[in-house]
Amino acid sequence: MKLFSNERPEIPIAHHTKEDGSAWTIKEKLWLGLSVTEYKKQFFRNPVNWFMIMLFAIGIPLILGRYAFGLGWVTHASNDYPWGLFLGFGLFGMVPLSASGFMLGTTVELFGRKDFHSIERLALLNGLLGYFFAVVFLEIDLGMPWRLPYPMFVSLGPAAVLFLVAWHVATYLSVQIAEVLPAFFEWIGWLKGKRIIRRYVLGLTVAGIILSTLHQGALGALFTYAPAKIHPLWISSNFTWIHFFVSSIFGGLSMVIIASTLIKNFMGWRCDDEFKDNLDYVTIGMAKGASLAMITYLVIKLVAVAHDQEWTYLLTGWGSYYMLELGVAVVLPMFMFAFGVRNNWVTLIRVGAFIAAIGIIWNRLNTALVCFNWQMYQEIPHWKEVWITVTIYALYFLTYRFIVYRLPIVYEWKGEK
Amino acid sequence: MQTRKKIMRTALALTTGAILFAPGHLFAMDASDAPETVTIDSLAKYYTPVEFDHLMHVGYASCEECHHHTTGVQVADPNCLRCHANTPEADEVSCVGCHAADRFNDTYLSTLDDPRIYHIDKPGLKGAYHLNCIGCHVIIEGPTGCQDCHAMTEAGEKLFNTGKHAPAGGTSSGAKH
Amino acid sequence: MKKLNRRSFIKGGLATTAAVTVLKEKKSAASGDFDNYPEGMGVIVDLTRCVGCRSCEAACNKEQNLPEPEVPFDDFSVFDYMHHGEKRRTDETAYTIVNRYNPPEIDHPLFRKVQCNHCNEPACLTSCFVNAYTKTPEGAVIYNAKVCVGCRTCMVACPFYIPAFKYSSAFKPQIMKCIFCYDTRLKNGEPPACVEACPQEALTFGRRKDVLKIGKQRIRETPGKYVDHIYGEHEVGGTAWMYLSSVPFDKVGFDTHVPKEPIINSVKEFLAMVPMVLTIWPGLFVGFHLLATRKDKVREMEKEAELKKTKENDEKEEQA
Numbered sequence: 001m002k003l004f005s006n007e008r009p010e011i012p013i014a015h016h017t018k019e020d021g022s023a024w025t026i027k028e029k030l031w032l033g034l035s036v037t038e039y040k041k042q043f044f045r046n047p048v049n050w051f052m053i054m055l056f057a058i059g060i061p062l063i064l065g066r067y068a069f070g071l072g073w074v075t076h077a078s079n080d081y082p083w084g085l086f087l088g089f090g091l092f093g094m095v096p097l098s099a100s101g102f103m104l105g106t107t108v109e110l111f112g113r114k115d116f117h118s119i120e121r122l123a124l125l126n127g128l129l130g131y132f133f134a135v136v137f138l139e140i141d142l143g144m145p146w147r148l149p150y151p152m153f154v155s156l157g158p159a160a161v162l163f164l165v166a167w168h169v170a171t172y173l174s175v176q177i178a179e180v181l182p183a184f185f186e187w188i189g190w191l192k193g194k195r196i197i198r199r200y201v202l203g204l205t206v207a208g209i210i211l212s213t214l215h216q217g218a219l220g221a222l223f224t225y226a227p228a229k230i231h232p233l234w235i236s237s238n239f240t241w242i243h244f245f246v247s248s249i250f251g252g253l254s255m256v257i258i259a260s261t262l263i264k265n266f267m268g269w270r271c272d273d274e275f276k277d278n279l280d281y282v283t284i285g286m287a288k289g290a291s292l293a294m295i296t297y298l299v300i301k302l303v304a305v306a307h308d309q310e311w312t313y314l315l316t317g318w319g320s321y322y323m324l325e326l327g328v329a330v331v332l333p334m335f336m337f338a339f340g341v342r343n344n345w346v347t348l349i350r351v352g353a354f355i356a357a358i359g360i361i362w363n364r365l366n367t368a369l370v371c372f373n374w375q376m377y378q379e380i381p382h383w384k385e386v387w388i389t390v391t392i393y394a395l396y397f398l399t400y401r402f403i404v405y406r407l408p409i410v411y412e413w414k415g416e417k
Numbered sequence: 418m419q420t421r422k423k424i425m426r427t428a429l430a431l432t433t434g435a436i437l438f439a440p441g442h443l444f445a446m447d448a449s450d451a452p453e454t455v456t457i458d459s460l461a462k463y464y465t466p467v468e469f470d471h472l473m474h475v476g477y478a479s480c481e482e483c484h485h486h487t488t489g490v491q492v493a494d495p496n497c498l499r500c501h502a503n504t505p506e507a508d509e510v511s512c513v514g515c516h517a518a519d520r521f522n523d524t525y526l527s528t529l530d531d532p533r534i535y536h537i538d539k540p541g542l543k544g545a546y547h548l549n550c551i552g553c554h555v556i557i558e559g560p561t562g563c564q565d566c567h568a569m570t571e572a573g574e575k576l577f578n579t580g581k582h583a584p585a586g587g588t589s590s591g592a593k594h
Numbered sequence: 595m596k597k598l599n600r601r602s603f604i605k606g607g608l609a610t611t612a613a614v615t616v617l618k619e620k621k622s623a624a625s626g627d628f629d630n631y632p633e634g635m636g637v638i639v640d641l642t643r644c645v646g647c648r649s650c651e652a653a654c655n656k657e658q659n660l661p662e663p664e665v666p667f668d669d670f671s672v673f674d675y676m677h678h679g680e681k682r683r684t685d686e687t688a689y690t691i692v693n694r695y696n697p698p699e700i701d702h703p704l705f706r707k708v709q710c711n712h713c714n715e716p717a718c719l720t721s722c723f724v725n726a727y728t729k730t731p732e733g734a735v736i737y738n739a740k741v742c743v744g745c746r747t748c749m750v751a752c753p754f755y756i757p758a759f760k761y762s763s764a765f766k767p768q769i770m771k772c773i774f775c776y777d778t779r780l781k782n783g784e785p786p787a788c789v790e791a792c793p794q795e796a797l798t799f800g801r802r803k804d805v806l807k808i809g810k811q812r813i814r815e816t817p818g819k820y821v822d823h824i825y826g827e828h829e830v831g832g833t834a835w836m837y838l839s840s841v842p843f844d845k846v847g848f849d850t851h852v853p854k855e856p857i858i859n860s861v862k863e864f865l866a867m868v869p870m871v872l873t874i875w876p877g878l879f880v881g882f883h884l885l886a887t888r889k890d891k892v893r894e895m896e897k898e899a900e901l902k903k904t905k906e907n908d909e910k911e912e913q914a
Contacts, residue, residue: 070763070765079684079758082747083750143744159837162747213870226859521789537811584662
């Protein structure tokens with residue numbers, strides 16, 4: 001995206017001071033150093049924004065309608081399928097794709113792999129936004145969204161898996177905010193705040209691992225409450241939580257590969273040389289990690305089928321669907337990753353990451369919707385439900401873009417840090 | 418035809434019974450001891466009382482089919498016979514004598530775990546009526562619809578949202594999902 | 595600050611331990627066990643007695659102040675109602691419904707009443723993260739709309755598809771489900787409205803252990819009348835409402851594949867793992883960190899030593 005003319009070499013902003021030595025104000029930083037007219041011009045030049053406007057023109061009224069007339073107005077109000085797309089996609093799909101924060105936080109801060117430093121902040125941001133928007137989706141879906149803090153402070157049901165999810169997602173969201181804050185502090189120029197956070201980075205990282213292991217797993221464990229409703233191939237009281245956790249590892253990594261690919265191609269002006277030069281290297285590194293997680297996942301999937309004696313199910317139609325899912329969503333991208341890593345073929349890895357990320361969502365939708373009530377009818381989500389889901393996802397995309405445009409995520413802040 | 422056959426069969430059974438088990442059945446009642454009609458109204462609330470034509474029903478069933486062992490007539494159920502082979506006529510033969518209207522009251526229910534009580538499964542009065550009547554009506558194809566025996570009252574129409582209280586239609590929302 | 599010094603290590607460790615302690619406390623009750631109430635009440639539903647008169651539906655509707663039905667309660671066309679190939683189910687307008695089945699084994703239809711089965715270890719209760727459900731000593735599983743968040747996990751967890759959600763309401767939605775007439779009757783020692791309304795005594799109310807005995811007595815003393823099974827005696831750990839049938843239960847709409855143990859047992863595998871992760875992970879990963887960054891530190895020390903050496907050499911050279 002050619003955004004900035006050659007006459008304005010000071011843009012994009014990566015420093016506290018302008019060329020002439022005066023300081024950028026926060027407001028100027030927010031407008032990317034452009035005048036309002038310039039900003040508008042570049043905004044409407046982008047066809048993506050036109051698409052967004054059309055999406056929101058219908059999506060926002062639908063969301064307002066959901067709060068005015070109830071869930072029954074935008075969904076099929078199904079008692080048999082209590083969870084639809086908002087949770088099936090928004091919570092169960094978004095959260096594994098946001099495991100990137102803890103994955104790369106661990107790699108860089110805990111294992112000391114400094115060579116992945118250039119992607120760390122993007123991974124952290126990807127994690128933070130994914131979780132935040134999972135909560136946004138939850139706020140759409142909850143019957144009484146204004147009671148979100150109830151499980152924390154009002155009425156506690158500590159024996160429930162969802163209690164663990166709620167606490168861990170809330171805590172982890174705070175951890176991730178803390179992890180992304182240094183970039184924000186650099187940008188606004190409050191270095192004391194950055195130093196404070198830096199001091200606790202190891203604690204935050206370890207907390208991230210614990211919380212992630214548990215709540216990624218817990219999302220899977222939620223489905224073990226319905227052992228008789230979900231097709232046996234997709235549920236196992238012993239292994240589902242491990243499946244969810246392990247698949248979140250390659251899900252999160254794939255999502256970072258996707259985000260970095262989009263940023264590199266459409267936001268090249270924002271990336272600094274360190275990010276651009278290192279990207280192929282870190283992409284290959286992440287693909288290596290992802291393919292290892294995938295083979296682990298496949299093995300545990302197999303173990304689950306063997307442990308629960310479900311071989312005969314594999315011969316049914318559901319079994320074919322199960323193998324199709326594993327084949328397209330895991331085995332195919334796994335080979336693409338492996339082949340890409342071996343031959344330094346980064347484009348193949350990037351395509352593989354797209355497939356793997358969609359595969360994760362497919363798996364979560366299978367567990368939550370398709371194979372749920374497998375002996376009953378199939379619920380097809382209401383069009384309004386689909387539209388709202390896409391709208392919220394677009395909002396996620398816009399927020400993502402807004403932050404990457406500004407904060408030092410894919411570039412190094414040139415001013416004081 | 419069926420009716421006559423049934424009467425004949427019952428009479429035959431009674432006679433045979435009387436002959437075979439004469440000593441224990443000296444005081445057995447017979448149909449002539451019964452009232453011609455019984456007004457069943459103790460539970461009437463949603464339905465009108467039932468004018469029960471006892472005399473007519475005597476033609477369809479023998480005493481013990483409805484009154485069990487209480488009339489002194491030998492019961493047929495082998496399970497009952499284990500205790501009631503020689504039970505004489507009871508003081509009370511009406512349904513309500515044994516079958517309580519408030520069969521599920523807590524005091525009664527709390528006595529049920531006494532292991533000496535055999536009749537833990539004795540229906541309440543309403544159950545006794547309906548199980549007995551409908552049970553037989555189904556077999557001999559007598560009337561089985563609710564209002565075949567008792568018409569619905571105003572209170573009943575209110576309870577069932579029918580008649581005068583029928584729903585206007587399409588009022589309930591969110592149902593059937 | 596990339597370097598891990600002693601102080602930051604201890605700090606990090608402390609923060610994690612604190613987090614663990616806080617979280618552990620929250621999870622200590624995670625076993626999902628709670629007392630069974632031996633004196634709890636129950637109902638045995640005898641399918642061979644039910645004539646499908648829908649009196650229970652009507653009585654429930656009035657007792658619980660539910661919305662006016664779409665069709666009168668003496669309209670039997672509802673038995674033919676199908677939605678997505680399924681017979682009627684409980685929803686926000688009905689806590690109980692009766693469905694008709696025509697099993698090929700017998701020449702007359704059977705009717706099955708559906709309502710909350712009031713499990714001994716209810717899945718709705720154990721899955722609820724705001725404690726909105728309570729199993730009362732009287733045997734009822736009741737619901738508190740005041741704390742419910744509307745996440746609908748209970749609906750996912752219920753193996754009998756009982757809880758329904760008031761989807762039609764934007765500002766006061768809640769779970770709608772049979773509560774055994776707890777507020778108005780059960781806690782005063784009275785039977786629920788449906789039981790009282792049943793003309794056939796197809797619903798027999800009493801202590802759960804007593805009605806179970808009654809059910810067994812009926813099976814034993816009327817050989818051939820019933821299948822030798824009481825649905826709900828062991829299903830999902832036992833339910834307060836149980837069923838007797840003359841045909842196999844799967845022929846009259848029952849899910850015979852529900853586990854024989856409480857639903858929470860299939861979640862326990864995960865719950866048991868939680869404290870392990872909470873206690874082992876911090877030490878394990880801080881250890882990993884120390885191991886992984888050891889090389890860097892050695893390298894740094896070497897560098898420092900080298901610097902010193904070159905400095906010394908420089909000094910020596912200067913002196914020379």
